Amino acid sequence: METAILIVVLLTSVGIFFGLILAIANKKFEVETNPLIHIVEDVLPKGQCGACGYAGCLAYAEAVVLDEDVPPNLCIPGKELVANMVAELTGKKAEEIEPRYACLKCNGCSENTTVKYNYEGIQDCICANSLLGGAKECSFGCLGLGTCVKNCPFEAIEMGENNLPIIDKDLCTGCGKCESICPKHVIKMVAQDTIVVVSCNSLDKGSIAKKACKASCLGCGICAKNCEHNAIKIENNLAIVDEKICIDKCKNPKCLIKCPTGALNYYDEEMK
Structure with a gap:
């Protein structure tokens, strides 16, 4: 019984001793955190999506506050509003962000x-x-x-x-x-003003693609031939739309009418 009590007392003493050492070391080597980091973190959306290239919102907040080369507009979800707030807090200039949205192919x-x-x-x-x-x-x-x-x-x-x-x-x-x-x-992510999207991801040849899915792109090139602005080309049996040309020049997309399988669609249903 006395041996058991002695062991408990010994282990408790050792625990207290090392606990005190760790507490002293923590105090001695404590690194002060820049309070601006948490202020910047608070204005971020907290999605922890990693779109900024950093492992979460706190990591980006630390980087943008402590590194003068990290721009204030890397938070894609926050868009222009958050970019301007981070820029004001860090004394940096926020370049304009082009809004982009998810699109199903x-x-x-x-x-x-x-x-x-x-x-x-x-x-x-x-x-x-x-x-x-x-x-x-x-x-x-x-x-x-x-x-x-x-x-x-x-x-x-x-x-x-x-x-x-x-x-x-x-x-x-x-x-x-x-x-x-x-x-x-x-x-894939597309620009806010995108007009035409290819609702297909298949790289199979037309006959194989059509057998697997009735709505597949056949790679036939009819859309490219009917595009008045050369905004469409066929690569690996799949139609590819040049987003910028389509947005800047096309007001009446004839490619949508000509597509035999309906693989080309308006990005926004309200455009129909």
Whole structure:
């Protein structure tokens, strides 16, 4: 009994001794934090999306306050308002930020696509993609399991009844989290004034693509031939729209009318 008590007293004493040493060391080597860092952090959206290139809002706040070469406009979700606030707090100049929004490059809903097998695994696109590239015949299309929804810091995406994500442009901040997390890369960021988007991601040849999805781009080039401003070209069997030319010059996109599968669409439904 006495031995047990002695052991407890000894361990307690050792614990107190090392605790005091750590407390003294912590006080002695304490580094004062610049209070401006937390002030800047407070004006950031707190999405922890990493769009700024730093590991969270606090890391960016530290960088923009302590490093004169870090610009104040790296917070993409915060857009111009936050950029100006950070610039004012840090005494820097905020360059203009072009707003960008998430856009789905796939129209492969359950009505348009065929499947290779019935997937009954974890409801996650990354997991499904690891099994023969997913259940859909189209190896480039949206898997429809909502990984983008789960990872959107601003709740700007929801899954539609057709098993395709629906992006709320009013809530989307353009952080790019969904773009980076999607294993099929069917989400891309586009400019605010984008007119025409290609709702397809397939690089298969026309006959193969059409067999896998009725709404696929065939790479036929009809859209490119009918574009009066040479804003469309075909690369790897897929139509590519030059965003800048389309925005600056096109007022009446004939490519949408001519596309045989409806793979080209207005970015904003209100434009129709």
